[in-house]
Amino acid sequence: xxxxxxxxxxxxxxxxxxxxxxxxxxxxxxxxxxxxxxxxxxxxxxxxxxxxxxxxxxxxxxxxxxxxxxxxxxxxxxxxxxxxxxxxxxxxxxxxxxxxxxxxxxxxxxxxxxxxxxxxxxxxxxxxxxxxxxxxxxxxxxxxxxxxxxxxxxxxxxxxxxxxxxxxxxxxxxxxxxxxxxxxxxxxxxxxxxxxxxxxxxxxxxxxxxxxxxxxxxxxxxxxxxxxxxxxxxxxxxxxxxxxxxxxxxxxxxxxxxxxxxxxxxxxxxxxxxxxxxxxxxxxxxxxxxxxxxxxxxxxxxxxxxxxxxxxxxxxxxxxxxxxxxxxxxxxxxxxxxxxxxxxxxxxxxxxxxxxxxxxxxxxxxxxxxxxxxxxxxxxxxxxxxxxxxxxxxxxxxxxxxxxxxxxxxxxxxxxxxxxxxxxxxxxxxxxxxxxxxxxxxxxxxxxxxxxxxxxxxxxxxxxxxxxxxxxxxxxxxxxxxxxxxxxxxxxxxx
Numbered sequence: 001x002x003x004x005x006x007x008x009x010x011x012x013x014x015x016x017x018x019x020x021x022x023x024x025x026x027x028x029x030x031x032x033x034x035x036x037x038x039x040x041x042x043x044x045x046x047x048x049x050x051x052x053x054x055x056x057x058x059x060x061x062x063x064x065x066x067x068x069x070x071x072x073x074x075x076x077x078x079x080x081x082x083x084x085x086x087x088x089x090x091x092x093x094x095x096x097x098x099x100x101x102x103x104x105x106x107x108x109x110x111x112x113x114x115x116x117x118x119x120x121x122x123x124x125x126x127x128x129x130x131x132x133x134x135x136x137x138x139x140x141x142x143x144x145x146x147x148x149x150x151x152x153x154x155x156x157x158x159x160x161x162x163x164x165x166x167x168x169x170x171x172x173x174x175x176x177x178x179x180x181x182x183x184x185x186x187x188x189x190x191x192x193x194x195x196x197x198x199x200x201x202x203x204x205x206x207x208x209x210x211x212x213x214x215x216x217x218x219x220x221x222x223x224x225x226x227x228x229x230x231x232x233x234x235x236x237x238x239x240x241x242x243x244x245x246x247x248x249x250x251x252x253x254x255x256x257x258x259x260x261x262x263x264x265x266x267x268x269x270x271x272x273x274x275x276x277x278x279x280x281x282x283x284x285x286x287x288x289x290x291x292x293x294x295x296x297x298x299x300x301x302x303x304x305x306x307x308x309x310x311x312x313x314x315x316x317x318x319x320x321x322x323x324x325x326x327x328x329x330x331x332x333x334x335x336x337x338x339x340x341x342x343x344x345x346x347x348x349x350x351x352x353x354x355x356x357x358x359x360x361x362x363x364x365x366x367x368x369x370x371x372x373x374x375x376x377x378x379x380x381x382x383x384x385x386x387x388x389x390x391x392x393x394x395x396x397x398x399x400x401x402x403x404x405x406x407x408x409x410x411x412x413x414x415x416x417x418x419x420x421x422x423x424x425x426x427x428x429x430x431x432x433x434x435x436x437x438x439x440x441x442x443x444x445x446x447x448x449x450x451x452x453x454x455x456x457x458x459x460x461x462x463x464x465x466x467x468x469x470x471x472x473x474x475x476x477x478x479x480x481x482x483x484x485x486x487x488x489x490x491x492x493x494x495x
Contacts (some may be wrong), residue, residue, distance in 0.1 A: 007284035054373075073416045087420075092180060092435030093480045094142030095457070096292075096394050098187040098232070099151075101444040102127040108150040110195035110248040111188075121449035125442060125460045129173045131467070134458070136440060138473055139480040142180035144393065144437050145170070146232065149212050150191035156208070164219050171223050182437075184221065184229040185272065186211055186290070188237060188247065188447065199249060200268075201239065202263040207333075215281040215363070229393070230272045233337060234265040234290040235323050246448060266326050271328065273330045290331040290395035295320045295377025295383075297341040301362045307346035311359050315344060320379070324386065333434070334383045337394035338412075341375040371397065371404060373411035380419040380431060389432045392416065396439035398446075400454035405472040408436070414485050438476060442467050 014163075103110045104124040112118075127145065135143060151163045174181045186209070190199055196206060213230070231237070237247070238261045245252035273289050279288045298316040300308035324334065347360040376395070383390055397408045416433055424430045443460045446453030457473040460466070475493050482489060 026395055029067065036232035056174065085349040087483060088434060092142040092391065093140065094144055094435060094437040095140055095441040096144040096437040096439045097127060098103055099146040099148040100187060100189045103148065105148060105150050108154050110191055110192055110199065111191040113192055114248045116293050116450060122445050123462055124445055125465055131441065132173045132179060136465060138477045139230060140179060140437065141480065142186055143174055144184060144186035145184040147216060148189065149186060150189060153191055153212055156193050159215060168219060171220065171225065180227065181225050182227040183225055184232055185216060186230065187232040198227050200264050201257055203264065206264050206268035206271055209268040210275050213272035214275040214279065223281060228276055228287055228289045229335065230269045230289065230291055231265065233294045233393065234291060236294055236437050237265065238262045245380060254423050269327050270330050288332040290333045292333045292335040293324060293338050294337045295379050299341055299343045301345035311344050311346050333389045333391050334386055335391050335393035336379060336383065338376045338379060338392065341372045359379060371408045371411060373415045376412055377415040377419050378435065380427060381422060384431045388436045391435035393437050394439040396455040398453050398455050402470040402472055406475050409472060409475055410485055410490060411495060417484060
């Protein structure tokens with residue numbers, strides 16, 4: 001009996017010890033989990049925090065005549081070649097557009113049902129054959145446009161033949177005007193019937209999206225379109241919808257939802273690409289498929305501070321490269337959407353407050369941060385690691401009075417030229433940059449502003465929807481004619 005009592009005491013002690021160890025382990029795991037979740041939230045927060053955040057100016061429509069030789073003297077950071085910059089054959093000098101921003105969703109998208117959008121003063125200028133003719137007149141070689149899934153498939157499995165014909169006619173018109181069509185299947189919005197079933201949180205959505213991709217491929221197959229894109233900024237869909245709460249479904253700090261959505265977006269891309277290739281690839285000609293990926297140039301505020309450097313390096317990888325890593329075997333090019341840099345520093349005080357963050361975004365002291373073209377140069381160099389052609393799929397500035405845009409265009413395209421001059425260890429150029437798409441052709445609705453922005457080469461008269469060329473429209477026309485930046489162009493627009 002004494003022996004049994006000793007055994008029971010030992011077992012009881014072991015049980016208590018094991019319970020305590022188990023409890024401590026659970027606590028440790030909980031703390032680690034919370035830390036990891038917090039870190040992911042922080043990282044994904046920066047995914048879209050610092051993009052296109054220039055405060056919009058008040059709308060002002062004004063006619064701009066073609067500029068004379070005299071211009072305001074302005075310092076410009078350019079790298080001019082000894083002779084004109086000659087891009088590779090077939091270089092895509094283009095503009096990028098969005099179906100919803102131009103045409104709206106006809107009340108059929110998740111955005112149409114979103115209270116914030118309903119309260120906004122949304123103006124959609126449309127997109128039609130006249131715009132294509134205008135693009136041709138100004139020398140545009142390619143138009144990146146999106147198809148509104150919600151208008152094509154208003155009800156599940158029911159296709160709107162009229163809308164499909166509308167997009168088909170747009171493509172025919174582009175080809176007629178010798179403009180290369182660049183098709184984007186999704187630019188943020190979802191059909192309302194998909195959103196009602198959970199949107200990207202529903203594991204069936206990637207299957208529905210791939211079915212939609214299949215239908216568009218079958219519809220466009222006779223048109224022999226080479227350039228395709230599954231998504232515009234898929235990481236922004238996740239971060240703005242489930243972390244920052246700025247897009248539908250307007251959830252904040254939903255880390256589990258965010259990661260789930262990210263996985264489904266990756267799956268949707270793979271399934272859509274599979275359908276596109278199956279229908280459109282031939283033995284003689286292969287399509288080119290990718291995404292438009294948002295990229296920020298992260299800079300440590302204090303380049304000598306190791307903590308600031310580590311923060312910038314971590315954000316750089318996780319924001320700029322993690323998603324591309326997941327789909328790199330299913331893309332034919334790297335599409336970069338670049339607008340500006342993000343200067344960051346380590347914030348030690350943020351560690352001591354609930355909801356705080358150890359990373360702080362620093363407003364640069366130099367007001368010219370709106371135009372930091374050098375960041376594009378560094379990103380191009382970084383993305384060459386994937387060994388794929390690079391296309392600048394978006395690059396633009398919100399500038400109603402067209403004071404910043406000429407400098408913006410000249411500097412960014414000059415830095416693209418500089419990137420092409422970089423040599424590898426064998427003395428060869430290994431950065432194939434095959435296209436540049438300015439955002440955008442004309443002013444349109446802007447997501448984060450919930451009203452019209454002024455990124456366009458053309459302003460829009462809301463009274464009659466007429467397009468009015470800004471000075472930068474003529475600048476871009478001259479750049480395309482010269483196939484790059486020349487000293488004459490700089491003298492003409494930035495003397």
